[in-house]
Structures are given as structure tokens and as C-alpha cells.
Amino acid sequence: MADEAPVIVVGAGPVGLFAALALRAHHVPVVLLEADPAERHRTGSRALYVHGKSLALLESTSEGLGAELAAQGVLWNVRRTLFRGREVYAREFPPHDPARGLPPFTSLRQSETERILLNACARAGVDVRWNHPVTEVVTHPGGVTVATADGATWSGSHVVGADGARSTVRKCTGTALDGSAADGFHVVVDVADEPDVAPSLERIMHYEHPAADGRGVLVVPYAKGFQVDVQSRAGDSADVFASPEEVRRWLPGLIGPTAPERITAISVYRFLQLIADDFTDPHHRILLAGEAAHLFPPFGARGMNSGFVDAHAAAEAIATGRMFPTANAETVTAFATSRREAAEVNSAAAGAALRHLRPPSTAARLRRRAAASLAPVVPRLGEWLEHAPYGPRAALARH
Secondary structure (H helix, E strand, C coil), X not given: CCCCCCEEEECCCHHHHHHHHHHHHCCCCEEEECCCCCCCCXXXXXXXXXXXXXXXXXXXXXXXXXXXXXXXXXXCXXXXXXXXXXXXXXXXXXXXXXXXXXXXXXXXXXXXXXXXHHHHHHHHCCEEECCCCEEEEEEECCEEEEEECXXXXXXXXXXXXXXXXXXXHHXXXXXXXXXXXXXXXXXXXXXXXXXCCCCCCEEEEEECCHHHCCCCEEEEEECCEEEEEEECCCCCCHHHHCCHHHHHHHHHHHHCCCCHHHEEEEEEECCEEEEECXXXXXXXXXXXXXXXXXXXXXXXXXXXXXXXXXXXXXXXXXXXXXXXXXXXHHHHHHHHHHHHHHHHHXXXXXXXXXXXXXXXXXXXXXXXXXHHHHCCCCHHXXXXXXXXXXXXXXXXHHC
């Protein structure tokens, strides 16, 4: 395949947009195919936490990108953990000074992240085609052919599949997502900040919230609003508990009086730990990234952030394979192996977080309660209750 052949990126979510940017940083021509229309509306805050390492990766790929995301998001500087309404951990961090570089993270709606990435793609010369759902991907030793629903075909050197959990690209490789789905569900309610009131920049974790009948509750700020994540109990029905009427009933008990118009979205998610059998195809022309390759629970913010690393690694492998065609199979295989290993580490960390949030045994529940009782005199137990819901920190290095 000649050097002029484009790489075809499928999916214009954060991971696909960043994959296109990373490829353009290598001066590779890119066509980005997205099934949705350009004026699509994203409901809910979705992936709102961008890790500091991700900001640095975005900044190094496209100058000013990490800084823009940081400026558009918020940095909550208070972390608080309560057990049955009693505080067991609290820490306040000094405000971040932009003169010192990028912050440790930023928090903003996924739709805002996509808007900023899309603008960067336009500046970089990415050819974005909206209303182009992909129906088939065929690979051969020299490249790929992609068919879209309008009957058009597109030829390229490689495909980056960033088209989400129901990925058409992944299905065309013949690989599957394997793993587990945990019992229970979480309800996420997005709430807009109250007009003319300074927003709270506290992230609060509640174990066994007394106003939620003992359910776990997490409150996370983001730019112009905050997210309330409520863990279900045995016997809860998602259709009932997450209905607008029921949410309006129980939400004020958790965050105070809330005008109905401030509730901007209600969504339900389940803990999924799924990883693709392989992140490439037999011809080493497809590279899977983000939720096309793996699904993690949102605790720990591993999904989008690990997807950014997938996208960057895919662009590196493709650029090398195009420059040295005889090395293509080797570089793409190395990508697939290393990123699948990272996914396994992240999945294991998510599993540890799940076992902490939903203790599988009486002993585990008693251990959590004992830690809460002793936290006032043994601070490290309060720190454990603060950090455990996000899984082992070491896993974040493998994003």
C-alpha cells in the first residue's frame, strides 16, 4: 500500500478523535468515519475524569490540547469519605497554580472533551465523515477495505477501531469480548450547578448512606455541574429506582432541595469486565482501541484514559509499519500484546474495586465496618476507605 493511503479511524468518540490526532502528528493522512450526525447530542456526563497522565499525553501529541482540557474542566480540591453519615476521611489540597504546568486531573463532560478534540482534529487536517456507519471491514496483506451503509467503499493502510462496545470493526475481526458482568447496577444522576451559587468542589464518597437506605453514594463535581452515583441494593429494579419520578423523590435526601430542571440526565450502568480476545486481525491491519477493545467499570476512570493510551500506541505502531512495511506485523503485534496486558491489569484492578464496593462475604463487610470504626484513631484505615473504591493505584500506571 502506498504511503499516501489513509488510515481509517472508525468512531468519533474521545478515543477515535485522539487516534486521528496522534496519526496526524506522524503526518499520516486520516479519514474518520462516524455513524452519528455532526449535530449529535450526548446525554449524560459519561467519562468525565481525565487523568494527569492523559493530559500530558494529549499535550505532547497536540500542543495546547492538554492545557485547553484542563482550563475547561474543574479540579476538585477536597476529598471526603463518610461511613453511615460519619466522616472517616477528609483532605483538602491547595488550588492548582497553572504556572506550574498541567494539573493532576480535570473533570468535565465527555461532550466537552469531544468538542475540544474535534476542533483540534479540524486544525490538524483530519477528514471527518459524519453519517457514515461502517458495515464491513475486509483486510488483506497490503491494507484494508471499509464499506459504509451508503454503499461507498474506502481503502486504507490500516483501521483503528474505536467504535465502542458494540464495535462493528471488532466483529469483523472475528474476535469477541470475554469476561464477566457483576450483579446489581448503579444509577448516575447529572445535576447542573445552581444559578448564582458558587459550586462545591468537593468529591464525597458515602458508604451506607443513611438517607439512601444504606446504599453507597458518590458525588463528583465537573464543570458546570456534578454527578451523583448511587449503588443499587439487592431487590432494586432499575426501571423503578432510576425512573424520573423516583429519582426526584430520593435525590433531595442526598444533596438537598433540587429543582427538577437542574436534573439534566439519568443513566444506569453495570459493572462489566470484558476484554477482546485479540486487539488486531490476522493481517495486522486492524487495531482496536478503547471500548472496542475493553470495558471496565467507571470507578478508577480507566476506560477513556486507557483508551487514550491505546490510541497513541496504535498511531505509533501504524506509523512505524507504514515507514517500514516489513516490520508492520511485528509492530502491530507488539501493540496488541502490550495493550491487552494493560487491559488485563486494569480489569483486575476494577475487580478489586468491585469486591470492595460490593463485599462478597460477611467477613469482608465486617472488615469495612471495622475500618470505619477505627479510622478516627488509625488514619490509614480512613485512607484505605478513601482509596479502595478505585482499585489498586499501581494499575493506573498501565493505562
